[in-house]
Amino acid sequence: MLKQPVNRALFDEVMVPNYNPQQMVPVRGRGSRVWDQEDNEYIDFAGGIAVNALGHVHPALVAALKEQSDKLWHLSNTFTNEPALRLAKKLTDATFADKVFFCNSGAEANEAAFKLARKYSYDNFGPEKHEIIAFYQGFHGRTLFTVSVGGQAKYREGFEPAPGGISHVPFNDLAALKAAISDKTCAVVMEPIQGEGGVIPADPEFVKGVRELCDQHNALLVFDEIQTGVGRTGHLYAYMGMGVEPDILTSAKALGGGFPIGAMLTTNKVAPSFGFGTHGSTYGGNPLACAVAETALDLINQPELLNGVADKRALFVEELQKINAKHEIFKEIRGDGLLIGVELIDTMHGKAASFLATAREEGLMILMAGPNVLRMAPSLIIPDEDIRDGMALLERAIIKVLMAENA
Numbered sequence: 332m333l334k335q336p337v338n339r340a341l342f343d344e345v346m347v348p349n350y351n352p353q354q355m356v357p358v359r360g361r362g363s364r365v366w367d368q369e370d371n372e373y374i375d376f377a378g379g380i381a382v383n384a385l386g387h388v389h390p391a392l393v394a395a396l397k398e399q400s401d402k403l404w405h406l407s408n409t410f411t412n413e414p415a416l417r418l419a420k421k422l423t424d425a426t427f428a429d430k431v432f433f434c435n436s437g438a439e440a441n442e443a444a445f446k447l448a449r450k451y452s453y454d455n456f457g458p459e460k461h462e463i464i465a466f467y468q469g470f471h472g473r474t475l476f477t478v479s480v481g482g483q484a485k486y487r488e489g490f491e492p493a494p495g496g497i498s499h500v501p502f503n504d505l506a507a508l509k510a511a512i513s514d515k516t517c518a519v520v521m522e523p524i525q526g527e528g529g530v531i532p533a534d535p536e537f538v539k540g541v542r543e544l545c546d547q548h549n550a551l552l553v554f555d556e557i558q559t560g561v562g563r564t565g566h567l568y569a570y571m572g573m574g575v576e577p578d579i580l581t582s583a584k585a586l587g588g589g590f591p592i593g594a595m596l597t598t599n600k601v602a603p604s605f606g607f608g609t610h611g612s613t614y615g616g617n618p619l620a621c622a623v624a625e626t627a628l629d630l631i632n633q634p635e636l637l638n639g640v641a642d643k644r645a646l647f648v649e650e651l652q653k654i655n656a657k658h659e660i661f662k663e664i665r666g667d668g669l670l671i672g673v674e675l676i677d678t679m680h681g682k683a684a685s686f687l688a689t690a691r692e693e694g695l696m697i698l699m700a701g702p703n704v705l706r707m708a709p710s711l712i713i714p715d716e717d718i719r720d721g722m723a724l725l726e727r728a729i730i731k732v733l734m735a736e737n738a
């Protein structure tokens with residue numbers, strides 16, 4: 332046993348300061364409720380940043396993990412394993428993809444996607460065709476390649492030199508992409524809804540236009556569905572509601588329902604460029620992760636659950652509108668399904684962090700998407716009662732912040 336208390340103060344003592352977690356320490360969760368060390372209860376609208384799509388400690392996920400943990404934990408990719416094969420088969424059956432590469436996180440899935448796009452173009456068109464075009468405000472992870480493809484300079488600053496051959500254009504601006512794309516472009520990378528960048532959906536016409544431009548220039552279209560995937564928008568993947576298919580899709584977050592796993596999905600046309608020995612990961616396709624993800628996918632990829640997402644969203648929006656009718660604090664409610672962005676009015680811009688901290692004091696977990704936007708990415712099966720109770724807490728937090736502002 333440790334001789335000193337295990338609390339938030341210990342974080343500052345022993346952890347690298349790249350995070351600044353909230354002041355309480357959560358110790359257990361169930362469904363969409365979480366409790367801290369003092370047994371204070373919280374309603375969870377954050378969902379571990381769009382990860383806990385089935386809430387906390389879902390009994391079927393617990394059972395899958397327990398069952399697999401009695402069988403086999405790890406082998407490395409020198410051997411394959413049954414859970415990985417089953418999960419890959421289910422993912423390819425359910426999507427545009429023919430082939431899957433497993434890894435452990437979103438950034439790793441994107442790293443694989445960007446490397447594969449480069450390698451495919453190298454193999455088929457030569458080394459000149461290596462340029463990647465992505466979008467301002469896009470977010471693709473925190474490795475050096477992914478912060479470089481990401482469209483927010485602040486995540487790159489101080490870590491340069493960054494990998495080259497990457498440019499950015501404004502999101503939802505087809506003319507800008509048309510001006511930038513060329514036969515040297517190997518891939519265009521986008522999120523169907525920019526998550527971290529402020530919960531900004533791609534316009535349907537824009538997405539179609541991007542696909543056409545990619546086809547004209549033999550460039551691959553990479554959809555980063557790490558935040559929008561696995562039921563978040565009410566489709567298994569957001570592209571399914573957009574009438575456009577990517578060549579490569581990355582998935583992570585909700586794929587494991589809280590157990591770390593990432594996946595890169597692609598077609599038979601593109602996959603051969605990741606031939607034997609070209610890429611890898613020790614843990615990728617780990618049996619524990621794949622067993623949990625297989626169960627999560629089985630539960631989420633059901634019409635009832637996916638259709639329910641729109642109903643839950645409607646309740647969220649209705650409750651948010653009620654709050655706004657009283658307090659006139661939101662400029663816009665946007666997003667799709669249960670990826671909800673609430674932009675604060677201009678005079679409250681920059682204050683999202685104080686709403687987040689005050690909500691936590693009131694017993695509600697929410698997220699931000701930049702300094703002006705509150706973000707919610709709850710469990711896809713959050714009970715209606717928890718939505719209503721959570722909204723009452725959000726209103727209390729808003730009143731508290733407004734009183735402090737006016738004091």
Ligand SMILES: Cc1ncc(COP(=O)(O)O)c(C=O)c1O
Pocket residue numbers: 380436437438439441470471472473522526527555556557558583584
């Ligand atoms: C769209 C998108 N891509 C990539 C990532 C990176 O995923 P991870 O943190 O698992 O590396 C995130 C994480 O927030 C994301 O939202």
